[in-house]
Amino acid sequence: xxxxxxxxxxxxxxxxxxxxxxxxxxxxxxxxxDFKTVLRKxxxxxxxxxxxxxxxxxxxxxxxxxxxDYKINKALKEQGQAxxxxxxxxxxSGDISCQPNSLPSPAQVWESYKSLLxxxxxxxADKAAFKEKTAALNEKRIAEGKIPIVYTGRPSFVDxxxxxxxxxxxxxxxxxxxxxxxxxxxxxxxTLKSSFNWFIQIFKPVSPVVWYxxxxxxxxxxxxxxxxxxxxxxxxxxxGLCSMWATLVNTAMGVSSVDKDYINxxxxxxxxxxxxxxxxxxxxxxxxxFTGLKITLSxxxxxxxxxxxxxxxxxxxxxxxxxxxxxxxxxxxxxxxAMFVIGIIGFLLDRLMLTIQNAVSFDKTDAI
Amino acid sequence: MSTILxxxxxxxxxxxxxxxxxxxxxxxxKLKKVYPTPKGDYVVLEDLNLQIKKEEFVTIIGHSGCGKTxxxxxxxxxxxxxxxxxxxxxxxxxxxxxDRGVIFQAPSLMxxxxxxQNVLLGVNKVFPHATKGERHDIxxxxxxxxxxxxxFIKKASELSQGMQQRxxxxxxxxxxxxxxxxxxPFGMLDSLTRGELQDIxxxxxxxxxxxxxxxxxxxxEAIFLADRVVMMTSGPKAKIGDILxxxxxxxxxxxxxxxxxxxxxxxxxxxxxLEH
Numbered sequence: 001x002x003x004x005x006x007x008x009x010x011x012x013x014x015x016x017x018x019x020x021x022x023x024x025x026x027x028x029x030x031x032x033x034d035f036k037t038v039l040r041k042x043x044x045x046x047x048x049x050x051x052x053x054x055x056x057x058x059x060x061x062x063x064x065x066x067x068x069d070y071k072i073n074k075a076l077k078e079q080g081q082a083x084x085x086x087x088x089x090x091x092x093s094g095d096i097s098c099q100p101n102s103l104p105s106p107a108q109v110w111e112s113y114k115s116l117l118x119x120x121x122x123x124x125a126d127k128a129a130f131k132e133k134t135a136a137l138n139e140k141r142i143a144e145g146k147i148p149i150v151y152t153g154r155p156s157f158v159d160x161x162x163x164x165x166x167x168x169x170x171x172x173x174x175x176x177x178x179x180x181x182x183x184x185x186x187x188x189x190x191t192l193k194s195s196f197n198w199f200i201q202i203f204k205p206v207s208p209v210v211w212y213x214x215x216x217x218x219x220x221x222x223x224x225x226x227x228x229x230x231x232x233x234x235x236x237x238x239x240g241l242c243s244m245w246a247t248l249v250n251t252a253m254g255v256s257s258v259d260k261d262y263i264n265x266x267x268x269x270x271x272x273x274x275x276x277x278x279x280x281x282x283x284x285x286x287x288x289x290f291t292g293l294k295i296t297l298s299x300x301x302x303x304x305x306x307x308x309x310x311x312x313x314x315x316x317x318x319x320x321x322x323x324x325x326x327x328x329x330x331x332x333x334x335x336x337x338a339m340f341v342i343g344i345i346g347f348l349l350d351r352l353m354l355t356i357q358n359a360v361s362f363d364k365t366d367a368i
Numbered sequence: 369m370s371t372i373l374x375x376x377x378x379x380x381x382x383x384x385x386x387x388x389x390x391x392x393x394x395x396x397x398k399l400k401k402v403y404p405t406p407k408g409d410y411v412v413l414e415d416l417n418l419q420i421k422k423e424e425f426v427t428i429i430g431h432s433g434c435g436k437t438x439x440x441x442x443x444x445x446x447x448x449x450x451x452x453x454x455x456x457x458x459x460x461x462x463x464x465x466x467d468r469g470v471i472f473q474a475p476s477l478m479x480x481x482x483x484x485q486n487v488l489l490g491v492n493k494v495f496p497h498a499t500k501g502e503r504h505d506i507x508x509x510x511x512x513x514x515x516x517x518x519x520f521i522k523k524a525s526e527l528s529q530g531m532q533q534r535x536x537x538x539x540x541x542x543x544x545x546x547x548x549x550x551x552x553p554f555g556m557l558d559s560l561t562r563g564e565l566q567d568i569x570x571x572x573x574x575x576x577x578x579x580x581x582x583x584x585x586x587x588x589e590a591i592f593l594a595d596r597v598v599m600m601t602s603g604p605k606a607k608i609g610d611i612l613x614x615x616x617x618x619x620x621x622x623x624x625x626x627x628x629x630x631x632x633x634x635x636x637x638x639x640x641x642l643e644h
Contacts, residue, residue: 261476264446267464269490269543279489283480361480 053106060105067100096329104333109340112333120156127151155314157334161341164315167232168297168304168349171239175296179244180289183251184277187285193252204245208303212238212310231313238307243300250292254285290357297353301346316342387419393457393579394420394443394547400451401438412438414605416452418598420547423577427590429638430600430609436583439600440551443581444470456546466494469545469578471553475532479525483516483535484508486524490543510538513572530561534568541572548573550582554589566592567622574619587638592625597634599641610641 068091076084090098104112130151138148155163186192215238223230258281266276308317320338323331399416402409412435420426430436441447443454445464454461456468469490477486487507495503511520514534524532533553540548553569554562570593573580584590590597594614601609614634616625625631 259476261472261474262478264444264464264470264472265476265478265489267446268444268466268468268470269493270465271489271493275493280478283478286480 057106060103060108063102064100064105067102071098071100099329101327101329101332104330104336108330108333109336112330113337115330116157116334116337120158123153123156123159126153157319157338160315160319161345163313164304164308164317165345167236167308167313167315168239168300170232170236171243171300171304172293172297174237174240175244175247175300176293178240179247179292179296180251183248183289183292184255184282186248187252187255188277188281190256193256200245200248204249206242208238208242208306209310211242212307214238215241216311231311235304235307235311235313235315238311239300239304242303242307243296246295246299247289247292250288250295251285254288254292255281257288258284287357287361290353290361294350294353294357297349298346301342301349305342387421389458391421392419393422393424394418394581395455395458396439396443396452397455398452399439399442399449399454401435401442401447402450411605412603414607416607418608420579420581422579424595425573425580425582425593426596426598427582427584427594428598428600429584429587429590429642430606431602431642432585434600434603435606436600437551440549440581440583443547444468444549446470466490466543467546469540469543469548471533471536471540471548471550473552473555475524475529475536477524477527477532477535477539479523482521482523483511483527483531483538484520486535487511487539487542490539494543506542507538510542510572511535513541514538514568530557530565533557533565537565537569537572541576541578544576545578548578548580550580552583552585555585562586562589563622569593570620587635587642590638591631591634592620592622597638599638612637 068088071091072084072088075087087098091100130153134149141148182196186196212234215234219230219234219237223233262280262284266280271279304315305317305320307313308315309321312318316338320335323334323338396416396418399413399418400411401413402411404410416439428436428439438447442449443461445461445468461468477483478489481489484504484507487510488503491503491507495506498506508517508520511517514537516531516534516538519527519531524535527535536553554565557565566589582593584593591614597612597614598608599610599612600606612634615630616628
């Protein structure tokens with residue numbers, strides 16, 4: 001009983017509430033009257049997933065056929081019937097060299113997903129072996145005050161995911177540290193508000209690409225002597241700067257729109273400014289601050305891909321770009337795998353923020 | 369002049385209609401409030417004079433928009449004074465302060481704090497030298513007085529409106545103000561809850577005898593709680609229209625008040641004033 005309750009909670013939390021309902025259906029917990037609920041909450045969402053995959057499969061097949069027909073026709077026009085027959089036979093045989101390269105089908109994407117995981121376990125094993133091999137040497141090097149040897153091989157897909165998460169969290173933290181205090185000051189002082197307003201209005205709509213270039217100009221000069229790779233620094237600062245605006249605006253709005261009654265209470269009790277800010281203003285604006293942070297995190301995740309691509313900073317963005325440049329037979333399906341991974345991680349990050357928001361905010365109604 | 373007044377033993381009005389000055393807790397003199405509008409100044413209150421004695425419970429009644437709340441928030445120091453002055457125990461007020469506790473129309477509790485924390489917010493400020501235990505005892509004492517002994521650690525947002533207003537009452541009494549200002553504190557409650565809270569309020573008040581000024585729309589509430597009912601004229605340029613002394617003995621019970629011969633006389637007086 002208790003277990004199923006937590007399962008329901010967990011599935012609801014990740015927005016897959018129908019799994020809980022499905023379990024209730026099989027454990028016989030649901031009455032017949034609930035059939036409509038089951039239909040709406042379980043069968044329809046699952047059916048929509050199958051429908052989506054089906055449409056995708058048919059679409060991919062159509063695109064595949066269009067490109068195959070074009071290839072055969074081209075061979076026929078340029079080289080005659082024999083070449084056309086050879087091309088058709090080659091395509092039918094599934095030979096990699098002549099496969100049409102279009103939207104991959106769900107099955108191909110699934111294959112690529114598995115191959116990426118295999119690739120990861122190979123690289124991990126390689127890394128572990130490398131570590132073992134260099135362990136003794138590195139100890140000696142550290143003892144001698146030298147830099148230890150690190151693994152410099154190609155990162156696996158999973159490594160890229162973690163690298164991206166690291167970048168996005170660094171950027172998010174930067175946004176939080178800049179935007180929340182600044183937002184509080186702006187919200188508290190009408191003078192600051194009017195002096196900062198133009199700044200916010202002008203820089204808020206600037207594209208991630210431009211932010212990246214700006215950060216690049218500055219960081220490149222600042223780190224001119226450093227031999228280290230600055231791509232991580234540049235990309236997380238750009239992500240932070242792109243995504244902080246929602247938090248800045250929301251914090252300022254939350255702080256400046258605290259219920260007048262609360263302010264009056266603080267005035268009547270003659271609370272000092274620190275107490276007023278920490279006991280009244282901040283708690284009361286927490287829901288709006290968290291709404292801002294939630295938007296910031298999802299914007300950060302969204303712009304991250306573009307910025308990693310520009311900064312050549314390892315991560316999912318660079319992975320996607322390299323696969324596209326690569327143009328190998330399974331590149332397209334690897335890109336689609338990355339797309340799903342990006343989407344799912346973005347969704348989970350959003351849920352994570354929602355949970356934190358619900359935990360810290362007093363108002364349980366407006367956090368959706 | 370003041371020595372002559374002080375020699376008088378009578379507790380009620382002196383010859384010129386003023387109380388002996390050392391009996392006066394709250395003194396409003398020639399109070400004026402003006403709101404500037406694009407079409408010129410709008411005068412809400414003008415030449416408003418009112419004295420309230422120590423340990424007196426005064427209710428203020430008048431039509432909506434006549435400036436009752438404006439007057440109360442001026443006493444609280446939350447609204448600037450345009451002319452005249454307000455003094456508490458002979459000292460002019462400058463801005464808000466915990467010597468004038470306010471119970472607002474909306475309970476105005478911090479919803480993210482427990483009821484105990486809400487009361488402590490004021491207690492900590494007013495009794496900075498007390499130990500933590502003493503401050504908790506004060507807050508708990510008043511929460512018990514308003515019937516919330518089981519709800520110390522409940523979040524304010526989890527309490528009903530009536531419960532929240534009880535915390536509001538506890539919060540106001542716990543800071544031991546010189547004057548208690550109540551701005552239609554029960555206006556948003558249903559009549560049953562309102563009756564309960566009136567009883568709670570008057571019970572604590574009988575013990576503490578804090579000078580109280582309360583705005584209300586409810587004629588029965590005004591009579592039941594007050595030593596004097598102050599009637600305000602309708603705005604603009606509102607002032608004191610009439611004052612009715614309520615001579616019921618204290619402590620009062622609702623039943624005794626309702627059965628008293630003078631009750632309907634008082635009621636008629638107030639309703640006549642409001643209808644004209």
